[in-house]
Amino acid sequence: MISSQQLSFLFGRLAIGMSMFGHGLVRLPKLAGFRAWMVGQFEKSILPDIVVIPFSYILPIAEFLVGVFLLIGLFTRQSLIAGALVMIALIFGTTMIEEWGSLGSQLIHAAFFSILLIFEKEYNLFAVDLILERNKSVN
Structure with missing residues (x-):
């Protein structure tokens, strides 16, 4: 029987994964526009364009990949860590x-990543990681 903890972890992983996936997915087709928007947002900050521009291209890709990996449960631990670093x-x-x-939204995302990371090893039941782990131990 599936425990409440396992279901809770699954729903949390899928929720944060879908959020990251969606953020990345909508930005990927319009990277140049997203870059221009970010540069505009940071024009009065202390951060130079040499930092903002590469980050504006990396962010949607990172969001998308973290989201995909969390949705399918592949590299779950690494994806939770990467997601937390993106949020930071x-x-x-x-x-x-x-x-x-x-x-506030970013802090909530960071908290999700951090809390899920605590329980990943014990409750990550529905994941490609588990299938790969089983196949590795059979071989």
């Missing part, structure tokens, strides 16, 4: 432009 970078950027309205 976003929190830093948000504070640099004093966009306090976005901070």
Whole structure:
């Protein structure tokens, strides 16, 4: 029988994975526009374009990949860590432009990643990781 903890972990993983997937998916087709928007957001901050421009291209790809991996449960631990690091970078950027309205959402995402990471080993039942682990132990 599937435990409540296993279901809870699955729903949390899918929720945060879908959020990251969606963020990345909508930005990927319009990378140039997203880059221009980000450069505009940071024009009065202390961060130079040499930092903002590469980050604006990396962010949608990172969001998309973290989302895909979490949705299918592949590299779950690494994806949770990567997602938390993305959120830390976003929190830093948000504070640099004093966009306090976005901070709460980013902190909630960071908390999700952190809490799921605590329980990943014990409750990550429905995941490609588990299938790969079983196949590895059979061979």
